[in-house]
Amino acid sequence: MSGNGRSLLVRKIQSGIVLDHIPAGRGPIVLRLLGLLKEEGSVVRDGTVVLLMNAPSRKLGRKDVVKIENRFLSKDELQRLALVAPTTTVNVIRDWKVVEKFKLTPPKVVRGVLTCPNPRCISRISREPITPTFELVQEHPLTYRCVYCDELLEEGEIMRQLLSRLG
Numbered sequence: 529m530s531g532n533g534r535s536l537l538v539r540k541i542q543s544g545i546v547l548d549h550i551p552a553g554r555g556p557i558v559l560r561l562l563g564l565l566k567e568e569g570s571v572v573r574d575g576t577v578v579l580l581m582n583a584p585s586r587k588l589g590r591k592d593v594v595k596i597e598n599r600f601l602s603k604d605e606l607q608r609l610a611l612v613a614p615t616t617t618v619n620v621i622r623d624w625k626v627v628e629k630f631k632l633t634p635p636k637v638v639r640g641v642l643t644c645p646n647p648r649c650i651s652r653i654s655r656e657p658i659t660p661t662f663e664l665v666q667e668h669p670l671t672y673r674c675v676y677c678d679e680l681l682e683e684g685e686i687m688r689q690l691l692s693r694l695g
């Protein structure tokens with residue numbers, strides 16, 4: 529890695545998060561998912577947001593990195609992120625130090641976040657509200673199965689659903 533690349537990656541923030549090892553090209557999707565970037569490209573915040581795209585990565589070949597000052601993630605946001613950027617490492621920074629570091633993994637079960645693509649699925653036609661529930665089938669490519677009708681939900685559809693709900 530070149531000296532310049534390195535300094536871009538490690539320049540410190542006092543407080544916030546660094547999302548490392550995002551699959552190359554998904555950085556803007558991550559920012560949209562967190563409500564920090566609008567579809568037409570405007571940034572929705574006062575604090576600094578760093579988006580580094582296509583950085584060299586030993587693990588992934590190429591990766592995106594997102595750094596957000598003075599922002600932390602809720603459980604719900606982490607679950608959504610794990611669905612669109614499952615290789616991501618989350619670094620939580622307070623007082624200039626990494627106080628927490630963990631890798632996102634796609635949840636074994638997803639409840640309520642996604643909709644079954646099968647229009648005849650009981651989770652969609654029942655009069656009683658049924659929470660759509662999906663079980664992880666495989667991570668690469670990311671695939672879930674509806675527990676009610678066995679319909680498969682694949683990575684592209686998952687991303688489409690999550691992004692279409694941002695409004």
Ligand code: ZN
Nearest residue numbers: 644649674677
């Ligand atoms: Zn279903």
